Amino acid sequence: MYVAVKGGEQAIDNAHRLLAEARRGDPAVPELTIEQIAQQLGIAVDRVMTEGSLYDRTLAALAIKQARGDITEAVFLLRAYRTTLPRLAVSEPIDTAVMTVQRRISATFKDVPGGQILGPTFDYSHRLLDFSLAAAATVDAAASPAEPASASAERTDAATATGPTPRVTDILNAEGLIEVETADDTQPVGDITRQPLTFPADRDVRLQSLTRGDEGFLLALGYSSQRGYGKSHPFAGEIRMGTVAVEIIPEELGFAIDIGDIAVTECQMINQFQGSKTQPAQFTRGYGLTFGHCERKAMAMALVDRALRAEALGEDVTAPAQDAEFVLSHCDAVEASGFVEHLKLPHYVDFQSELVTVRTLRQAFSDREIPGVPDV
Amino acid sequence: MSDGLSGYNFAYLDEQTKRMIRRALLKAVAIPGYQVPFAGREMPLPYGWGTGGIQVTAAVIAPGDVLKVIDQGADDTTNAVSIRRFFSRTAGVATTTRTADATLIQTRHRIPERPLTEAQIIVYQVPIPEPLRWMEPRESETKKMHALLEYGVMQVKLYEDIAHLGRITTSYDYPVRVNGHYIMSPSPIPRFDNPKMNQMAALQLFGAGREKRIYAVPPYTRVESLDFDDYPFEIQRWDQHCALCGASDSYLDEMVTDDHGGRLFICSDTDYCGERRAAGHRGDTDLPANPAPRTAP
Numbered sequence: 001m002y003v004a005v006k007g008g009e010q011a012i013d014n015a016h017r018l019l020a021e022a023r024r025g026d027p028a029v030p031e032l033t034i035e036q037i038a039q040q041l042g043i044a045v046d047r048v049m050t051e052g053s054l055y056d057r058t059l060a061a062l063a064i065k066q067a068r069g070d071i072t073e074a075v076f077l078l079r080a081y082r083t084t085l086p087r088l089a090v091s092e093p094i095d096t097a098v099m100t101v102q103r104r105i106s107a108t109f110k111d112v113p114g115g116q117i118l119g120p121t122f123d124y125s126h127r128l129l130d131f132s133l134a135a136a137a138t139v140d141a142a143a144s145p146a147e148p149a150s151a152s153a154e155r156t157d158a159a160t161a162t163g164p165t166p167r168v169t170d171i172l173n174a175e176g177l178i179e180v181e182t183a184d185d186t187q188p189v190g191d192i193t194r195q196p197l198t199f200p201a202d203r204d205v206r207l208q209s210l211t212r213g214d215e216g217f218l219l220a221l222g223y224s225s226q227r228g229y230g231k232s233h234p235f236a237g238e239i240r241m242g243t244v245a246v247e248i249i250p251e252e253l254g255f256a257i258d259i260g261d262i263a264v265t266e267c268q269m270i271n272q273f274q275g276s277k278t279q280p281a282q283f284t285r286g287y288g289l290t291f292g293h294c295e296r297k298a299m300a301m302a303l304v305d306r307a308l309r310a311e312a313l314g315e316d317v318t319a320p321a322q323d324a325e326f327v328l329s330h331c332d333a334v335e336a337s338g339f340v341e342h343l344k345l346p347h348y349v350d351f352q353s354e355l356v357t358v359r360t361l362r363q364a365f366s367d368r369e370i371p372g373v374p375d376v
Numbered sequence: 377m378s379d380g381l382s383g384y385n386f387a388y389l390d391e392q393t394k395r396m397i398r399r400a401l402l403k404a405v406a407i408p409g410y411q412v413p414f415a416g417r418e419m420p421l422p423y424g425w426g427t428g429g430i431q432v433t434a435a436v437i438a439p440g441d442v443l444k445v446i447d448q449g450a451d452d453t454t455n456a457v458s459i460r461r462f463f464s465r466t467a468g469v470a471t472t473t474r475t476a477d478a479t480l481i482q483t484r485h486r487i488p489e490r491p492l493t494e495a496q497i498i499v500y501q502v503p504i505p506e507p508l509r510w511m512e513p514r515e516s517e518t519k520k521m522h523a524l525l526e527y528g529v530m531q532v533k534l535y536e537d538i539a540h541l542g543r544i545t546t547s548y549d550y551p552v553r554v555n556g557h558y559i560m561s562p563s564p565i566p567r568f569d570n571p572k573m574n575q576m577a578a579l580q581l582f583g584a585g586r587e588k589r590i591y592a593v594p595p596y597t598r599v600e601s602l603d604f605d606d607y608p609f610e611i612q613r614w615d616q617h618c619a620l621c622g623a624s625d626s627y628l629d630e631m632v633t634d635d636h637g638g639r640l641f642i643c644s645d646t647d648y649c650g651e652r653r654a655a656g657h658r659g660d661t662d663l664p665a666n667p668a669p670r671t672a673p
Contacts, residue, residue, distance in 0.1 A: 009457055079418040084390065196413040196588040199516045325514055335586045338423025339503070345425065345455050349448045349485045349644055352630055353547035353566040356612045361541055 023068045037061035046263075046292025047071060051333060052078030053193065053212045054085075055262050055291050072214075072333045079334055083193070089248040092256055093183070096266045098164050099242040103293075106168045107236040108270060114165035119241065120293070168238040169268045169285060178270065178283040199325050206308055206328060207301075211289060213331030215297040221321040222303030230307045230319030234286065237270035241293050265290045267298035271306050276314060284313060387434040387467040393417055397435035397590070401581060404592035409554030410522075411505050416588040426459055427585030429482050429501035436497060436581070437463065437480055442470045444478035449486035449627065449644035456484070475647050485548075487569040489626050489648040492578035494595060500563040502584040505591065507551045507561040527559050530602065538607055547612065553600045554593055562599075568611045568627045573599040616641040619661040621652035 024031065038045055038061040048060040052075045060078055067073035103119025106112050118124075172178040190205040192212075197205065210218060225232040243263050247256040267288035275281035286306025288298035307321040320326055330336060385391065393415075400414035419427040437443065443463055447456040451473040459482060460471050472478050475488040484501040492498060508518045511529040521527070530551055537544045550567035554560045562570055563582060573580065573593060580593040593599060603609035617624045619640045626648055628641040640661065643649035 008452060008454075009461070012454060012457060076418075076422065080420040083418040084384065084388075086390070194415050196415050198413060199514075325516065329515075334418065335423045338425060338427075339586055340424075341422060342424030342503070345484075346448050346453050347485070348629055349566055349627070350548040350564050352628070352644075353568070353612055355630065356614070357545050357547040360543070361545070364542055 023066070032065055034058055034061045034065060037064050043293055044069075044071060044074075046290070046294050047215060047297070048074045048078055049292055050290040050294050050297065051075040051212050051214065052082065054078050054082040072337050076334045076337070089250065091259075092247045092249065094244045094246060094262075094264070096240065096244055096264065097167055097170070099240060099244045099264075099266075100261075101165050101240055101242040102263075103242065104165060104238070104240040105236075106238045108168060108238075109171075112168055112171065112238075121295075165240070167240075167268065169270065172237075172270070172283065176282075179273075179285060181285060197328060199328075201324055201328055203305075203309070203312075206324060207287065207289070207305060209328045209331060210301045210304055213301070214333035214336065215294070215300065217331050217333070217336075218300040218304050219296060221307070221327060222300035225303050225307045225319065225321040230310065230322045231315060232303060232307060233272040234269045234303055234306065235271070236299065237268045237285075239265070239267045239295060239298065241265040241295065263292050265293055265295050265298045267295070267302040269299070269302040269306055273313065284309070381466045384466055386439070387437050387463065388420070389417065389431065389434045393431075394435045397431055400590045401432065401435065401592060404581070404590050405579070405594050407558075408593050408597050409552075409558030409560040409591060411584075411589040411591045414588055414590050416585045419585065421458070421462065423586040424503060425455060426482070426484060426501040428583030428587075428590070429484070429499050429585075430459060430462065430583070431585060432499045432581050432583035432590065433463065433480065433482050434467075436499075437467055437469060439467070439469065441479045442472050442477055444472050444475060444481045444647075445483075446481070446486060446488070446645075446647075447484040448629070449488070450646040452646065473647055474651075475645075485564050485566075486627070486644060487565055487572045489643070489645045490651075491572070492576060494577045496578040498576075498578050498580050500565075500580065500582045502561065502563045502582050502589070503586075504549075505561055505582065505584040505587050505589040507549075507559050522558060525557070530559060534602060534604070538604070544603070544607065544609075550609075551602050553602060555597050556600075559602070560591060560593075560599075566612060566627060567601065567609070570599070570601045570609070571611065575599075614641060617659060618643045618649060618652075619659040621649045621657045622659040623649065623652055623657070 038057045041061070041064065044064055045057055045060045048063055048071060049055055049057070052060065052063070054060070056078075059081065060074070063074035063077040064071070067077060101114070101117060101119075103121060104114065104117045106116065169178055173180060190202060190208065192205055192208045197209065201209070224230070226234070241263070243261040245258045245261055247258050249256050265288075269286035269288070271284045271286060273282050273284040284306065286302040286304075286309070288301030288303075288305065290298045290301070304321055304327060307319070308324050308327060310317050310322040311324075315322075317323060381388070387394075389397070396415055400412045404410065404412045416428065416431060419430055421427055421430060433443070443460065444451065445456045445460040445463075447453040450456065451460075463469055464471050475481070475490045475492075479495060480497050480499065481488065481492070482499045482501065487498065506515070506518050508521055508527075508530065511533060512518050512521065521529075534544050534546070537546070546567070548566045549561055549564040550570055551559050552562050552570060552573065562573060575596050575598065576593070577595055579595055582591045584590070601609040612627070614628050616628060618626060618628060620642050623643055626643045626645060629644045631640040631642060632638070633640050642659075643652075
């Protein structure tokens, strides 16, 4: 007797049980704590916060744990959570000029006011597997299994600078060598979490989409713009990472109050621009901003942001990275992975209709009775 | 759980979001076939798995509703089970597999065989709401084409099918014209189901979550499948009858029964098939009547 395939509630329950078991792994190995992930997988946490559009290290760490380290899945978990949260206030724009800088480099000047600060970077490390880390982990676990959270939470960066650090682009700006970018505060700022993305998309909306866009996708697009698919000629004017204060103005108070600090990475790319009949030659900008320490993402975002300004700057739009509809419609990892992976769902009704069509066509072909097509 | 999921609003979405979706729905009903952009939310199910349909359902469902969820015509496919569970968890509503008992039906890829009534709403899950997408990938262009009713490319596409292959080969997601105006994607239902949309008594709502579009067909609205005078629209037909219930008027799924080319054809609509068998109809395969469990407790 043939019984049609039953998806079955039982099968789903069993799959979830198996998933929980696989997530936990060997019970003899101690379970990861959220604190361990938040502290020791910090860059993964930063990426999940950035693409998940929610600044919460604990929840991002929880998402990574629940997702078994699958970053896209963790981003999805965080997004689905954030969408249920009420919007209590809208912050004032953060001011990265007064950032408490942990890292700050410029590739365009040997020295800049405020200095070059390498900070915690992989940049000049030799990528050799450090087997002492593997050994140390065993010793650590035996000696001090639970390090007090407060001790490790305190940052001990020797290079931490304080006080205002002028942006490199502002220095160029004084000479008029780079385009002026002043926010038009009379225009409402778009919000891609409250309004659907429509085209043509203005820069505020584009930047929001890019910030939550998939790092890998933006990296490849940024890379393509460097390789000639879209004029670019970028210089890393400045990359800075550190903490900035977030302020809100509660209606009942009427003045700004500081509600806490967040870590961000900002990248300002400086790009060539030939000038035109109406405009003198000038450098143009590309901008990238992420939560936490996501330097690769911030740089890629700045490249793509600049590429997407092609039309506004009167350049030919020829490459994928310059095509706002192409880039913005496909940069979101949650949307992309959902639609790609939905191919796992049953499609047998549609496939059956295609079978019927193909069989009909093949029958007609073998009968040589193709109506409407004359014999050749 | 009967009172919904603790910590979340009735049917998951907060009331402000529901109001936003309902406004989009009202606009969609007022302009049949027009794709209304809406601020789609991330749902706890992945994009492409019915988030548009789920948001529409969440916006219109009420505590007294009886919900039926089908995928490929069946109530027991994994994703249908998952979505039905989502609403019984978050809204605590009664669910059913019986088309006749449902007040609200969310579907992926099928319209039930049993004609729907004025008391019912059917919600379609839509992957690509734009029927012109394959001819013009740009939203900024297709918006203009709809506004100007510039639909020549669609007719040309269908004509090219005929010129090359002797017939229109679009077998699902077959484009329709709604109320004599907008061309609309019926979602990837087989074209077998297209005629059911015409003058349907039930309200038809369409949700595309990833693409953030909602559209609708009000009850008793003209829905025509595009065709030509000399190449009229036609639906799929089978030489076989359903092996279980003997139906010859339903959409059939093909089951591969062995690796020697053995095939079995059965109704894609499991409720329709089950009801026919319960009423004593039998197909060629002599199976005992084994209808799926009816109303969930």
